[in-house]
Amino acid sequence: MSANHSLDYGDLAFIYIDSKRKYLVKLGKGKILGTDKGFIKHEDIVGKKYGDIIYTSRNVKAYILKPLLIDLLQGLKRVTQIIYPKDSSLMIYLSSITPGSLVLEAGVGSGFLTASLANFVGDSGRIIGFDIREDHLLKASENLEKLGFDKRVELVLGDIREESIVVDNIFDAVFYDLPDPWNALNTAYKALKPSAPILIYVPTVNQIEKTVLSMRKHGGFIDIHVYEVLLREYSVEKNATRPYTLMIGHTGYIVFGRKISA
Numbered sequence: 001m002s003a004n005h006s007l008d009y010g011d012l013a014f015i016y017i018d019s020k021r022k023y024l025v026k027l028g029k030g031k032i033l034g035t036d037k038g039f040i041k042h043e044d045i046v047g048k049k050y051g052d053i054i055y056t057s058r059n060v061k062a063y064i065l066k067p068l069l070i071d072l073l074q075g076l077k078r079v080t081q082i083i084y085p086k087d088s089s090l091m092i093y094l095s096s097i098t099p100g101s102l103v104l105e106a107g108v109g110s111g112f113l114t115a116s117l118a119n120f121v122g123d124s125g126r127i128i129g130f131d132i133r134e135d136h137l138l139k140a141s142e143n144l145e146k147l148g149f150d151k152r153v154e155l156v157l158g159d160i161r162e163e164s165i166v167v168d169n170i171f172d173a174v175f176y177d178l179p180d181p182w183n184a185l186n187t188a189y190k191a192l193k194p195s196a197p198i199l200i201y202v203p204t205v206n207q208i209e210k211t212v213l214s215m216r217k218h219g220g221f222i223d224i225h226v227y228e229v230l231l232r233e234y235s236v237e238k239n240a241t242r243p244y245t246l247m248i249g250h251t252g253y254i255v256f257g258r259k260i261s262a
């Protein structure tokens with residue numbers, strides 16, 4: 001959808017009043033967005049464009065924005081720990097996936113990483129996402145449908161440690177967020193195109209060590225690196241610009257490697 005498109009029922013809009021009042025809405029007939037600054041009827045947003053201004057019932061100014069990926073993710077429901085944008089952004093950069101890429105992911109969990117991957121592979125790409133829990137796949141499926149990404153993703157119930165569930169040498173990248181990724185290295189090795197990357201997310205240093213030592217022992221991966229992303233936001237005030245006092249101290253670690261031919 002272009003940014004100049006006139007909004008219609010079914011479209012997503014990000015309503016921004018101020019930094020504490022931001023709402024992702026799917027425009028629906030008869031629906032109302034309620035806020036502590038007054039309400040906005042969806043029918044009053046229909047026909048407007050992204051970037052336009054609208055006023056709440058209490059005459060407070062709000063902006064109608066085109067949702068960015070980060071806004072879309074904030075509207076999703078979670079049933080598992082998730083991978084946050086600060087980590088998924090580096091994982092996606094390192095993977096070099098582009099529109100049209102074919103990606104293998106396990107475990108899908110709530111589908112937060114899946115949604116980011118789907119955003120980058122576009123309509124011509126595909127994510128094959130495995131999880132051993134049907135209830136997690138159901139939640140991920142609902143989340144992906146909400147964003148209109150469901151056609152870019154095939155969700156499969158299965159244990160990624162079973163090599164037989166993947167086809168050989170077809171994937172442009174593998175992404176793992178599993179409790180024991182070291183037990184699924186053979187599957188990744190089988191599935192990846194020669195020279196393609198693997199990105200593994202683990203929340204503890206014990207898992208880093210087990211994963212990297214297993215990758216070395218496996219012998220099918222080179223250029224192995226481990227990264228941690230620390231993100232600080234700044235508060236900007238005249239003569240008082242500085243990082244915010246609080247920051248997220250820990251999420252997880254990223255293990256990177258590339259497949260080599262046997």
Ligand SMILES: C[S@@+](CC[C@H](N)C(=O)[O-])C[C@H]1O[C@@H](n2cnc3c(N)ncnc32)[C@H](O)[C@@H]1O
Nearest residue numbers: 082083107109110111112113131132159160177
């Ligand atoms: C922390 S969650 C993943 C969260 C996801 N990355 C996100 O951003 O929403 C881990 C998932 O791995 C799944 N899982 C665990 N072992 C698995 C296996 N052997 N094969 C496939 N999925 C597995 C779990 O059921 C769980 O849903």
